[in-house]
Amino acid sequence: MLVTxxxxxxxxxxxxxxxxxxxxxxxxxxxxxxLTWLLTRSSAGGSLHLRIDDLDAERxxxxxxxxxxxxxxxLGVDYDSGPRSVQDFDKNWSxxxxxxxxxxxxxxxxxxxxxxxxxxxxxxxxxxxxxxLYTGIxxxxxLLFDEPNYAWRFRSESSAESHLVxxxxxxxxxxxxxxxxxxxxxxxxxxxxxxxxxxxxxELDGINFIxxxxxxxxxxxxxxxxxxxxxxxxxxxxxxLHHPLLLDGASQKLSKSKGADSLKAMRxxxxxxxxxxxxxxxxxxxxxxxxxxxELLNAFASKV
Ligand SMILES: [Zn+2]
Numbered sequence: 001m002l003v004t005x006x007x008x009x010x011x012x013x014x015x016x017x018x019x020x021x022x023x024x025x026x027x028x029x030x031x032x033x034x035l036t037w038l039l040t041r042s043s044a045g046g047s048l049h050l051r052i053d054d055l056d057a058e059r060x061x062x063x064x065x066x067x068x069x070x071x072x073x074x075l076g077v078d079y080d081s082g083p084r085s086v087q088d089f090d091k092n093w094s095x096x097x098x099x100x101x102x103x104x105x106x107x108x109x110x111x112x113x114x115x116x117x118x119x120x121x122x123x124x125x126x127x128x129x130x131x132x133l134y135t136g137i138x139x140x141x142x143l144l145f146d147e148p149n150y151a152w153r154f155r156s157e158s159s160a161e162s163h164l165v166x167x168x169x170x171x172x173x174x175x176x177x178x179x180x181x182x183x184x185x186x187x188x189x190x191x192x193x194x195x196x197x198x199x200x201x202x203e204l205d206g207i208n209f210i211x212x213x214x215x216x217x218x219x220x221x222x223x224x225x226x227x228x229x230x231x232x233x234x235x236x237x238x239x240x241l242h243h244p245l246l247l248d249g250a251s252q253k254l255s256k257s258k259g260a261d262s263l264k265a266m267r268x269x270x271x272x273x274x275x276x277x278x279x280x281x282x283x284x285x286x287x288x289x290x291x292x293x294x295e296l297l298n299a300f301a302s303k304v
Pocket of ligand 1: 117120139
């Protein structure tokens with residue numbers, strides 16, 4: 001791990017925890033929360049924001065939002081800004097309050113001819129490679145943007161390579177075309193896609209440090225390309241940490257839909273989060289046994 005005292009002292013980390021309440025959280029989410037908290041709290045003057053991504057209203061349920069608060073409490077992960085309860089979230093923090101900002105960002109990309117309309121579905125012949133990357137067959141069709149059921153995609157070939165700074169993996173130069181293709185920026189149902197909403201939120205919230213799973217590396221690449229086109233000064237200076245995903249016994253990525261491994265089930269069985277602290281410690285190169293989040297913080301402080 002490349003985290004050093006000088007990195008932690010270089011600037012106060014302003015980071016965020018950003019779960020989507022579309023299922024009960026699992027150990028992989030907890031790992032990410034605790035790691036984000038540990039690094040932010042180890043940065044002098046660092047601050048942590050809680051953001052709950054609720055744009056995809058169909059999949060959101062209040063009990064999943066409640067699960068986020070209960071999980072953070074159970075983990076001992078405190079934060080400096082963001083919602084404190086389901087009611088506070090609905091009233092003051094829902095992403096629906098920022099739809100106008102997401103829409104404006106999309107409009108600015110459209111003005112720059114950086115998006116195109118796409119009529120393809122998963123079943124459209126020739127629209128996707130075997131790896132699932134979109135082949136770009138609508139790029140030259142000049143479809144109308146506001147037809148129902150058309151997605152808006154990023155014209156990734158128009159963009160330069162992204163240059164990401166990852167505090168563990170080092171500097172990475174990657175091109176959207178290679179890692180994600182022409183990403184969907186506005187979904188067929190008209191909802192701004194994750195890449196846009198999360199980017200606009202991070203910029204507006206002044207985030208300068210993003211911890212996320214390795215599966216979101218393609219999103220980081222396309223978001224940085226978009227940030228350049230949108231002139232997002234904060235986001236262009238973000239430091240990343242893309243961490244490996246926790247796997248369950250069958251080597252499958254943990255998913256919220258399964259539930260057996262949910263943190264809620266762990267809490268109901270009166271389990272403590274020590275194994276989560278231990279996996280974060282191991283990731284940070286700490287081999288001593290860790291039972292509490294304070295022990296984790298102290299062990300990390302004596303290591304860097
Ligand atoms: Zn298409």
